[in-house]
Amino acid sequence: MNISTSPKMRSRIRKELKFAPVAFHSTAIRIVDRLTNAYQKAFVSPEKIQVDVYKEQGFSDFQNGDYIKARDSFFRYLDETNDLDPSVLYMLAMCYKNMDEDKEAIEFLKKAESHAKNDPDIINALGECLYNIEEYTEAITFLEKARRISPAKAGIYYRLGICHEKINESQEAEQFYKKAIALDPGRIEYHETLGFLYQAEDRHKDAISCLRDALHSQWRQKRGAGV
Numbered sequence: 661m662n663i664s665t666s667p668k669m670r671s672r673i674r675k676e677l678k679f680a681p682v683a684f685h686s687t688a689i690r691i692v693d694r695l696t697n698a699y700q701k702a703f704v705s706p707e708k709i710q711v712d713v714y715k716e717q718g719f720s721d722f723q724n725g726d727y728i729k730a731r732d733s734f735f736r737y738l739d740e741t742n743d744l745d746p747s748v749l750y751m752l753a754m755c756y757k758n759m760d761e762d763k764e765a766i767e768f769l770k771k772a773e774s775h776a777k778n779d780p781d782i783i784n785a786l787g788e789c790l791y792n793i794e795e796y797t798e799a800i801t802f803l804e805k806a807r808r809i810s811p812a813k814a815g816i817y818y819r820l821g822i823c824h825e826k827i828n829e830s831q832e833a834e835q836f837y838k839k840a841i842a843l844d845p846g847r848i849e850y851h852e853t854l855g856f857l858y859q860a861e862d863r864h865k866d867a868i869s870c871l872r873d874a875l876h877s878q879w880r881q882k883r884g885a886g887v
Contacts, residue, residue, distance in 0.1 A: 714740065715748060722751060731755040746776040753785065762789040780809045787819060796823040814844035818853070825857060833857060841873075848874045 718733035734752045738744070749772035756765035769786045776782060784806040790799035800823045807816050821836035837854040844850065855870030 715745075718748070718751060722755065727755040727758045744771060744775055746772040746779065746782070749775070750779075750782055750785070753789075757785065757789060762792040765789045766793075778809055780806050780813075783809065784813075784816060787816075787823075791819060791823055794826070796826045799823050812843060814840045814847065814850070817843065818847075818850055821853065830857060830861060846877055848877050851877060 714733045714737040718730045718737065721727075721730035721733060731752060734748050734755070737748055738752075749768045753765040753768035753772065756762070756768065766786065766789045769782055769789065772782050773779070773786060783802050787799045787803035787806060790796075790802065800820060803816055803820045803823065806813070807820065810816065817836045817840040821833040821840065824830075824836060825833035834854065834857060837850060837857065840847070841850045841854065851870050851874035855867045855874065858864070858867035858870060
């Protein structure tokens, strides 16, 4: 693509470039920033820059824990672009999730999933939110997808175990809890949850063993932290 610039703009870019060869490494980032700004001024429309600002502001507000402001910035980005960017839809859902509005989160997660079907974060979040609103069977569907994509994530097996336990499928729940423990034996709640499952089934010996493992895990963590 042949992009022409005015003599004034070419002069500005040359001015930005002329210091680069002699710059010290510590100033490299500032030079890149200046060159990026020069490029944007030359080739990128102000409208495009402004729209991208909404997206970046949304990420910044989310990181700062201001989920309402982040949500509003992401909505402005979507309104201005009419682009169903799955990353923005996912972040919108996370805003709602962090505000304990799981039904709204599910709406945007499903939209995001329709554009990025194999994204484990989106699928796993769908499973979590569906679990939170007690839609356990549908939650299992998405958590199973997440498990196939990321088979080494212990948290997925743990949540699958909880969902199966909630719908009275204790054998399946036990197997998923055991898998979670095998992948991440240091997580106290994995041992505890399996122990409580055994306790509910009057398997007291197994329950004591699991709860003892939980205490040992807790002791090792405290020892490692120097407590």
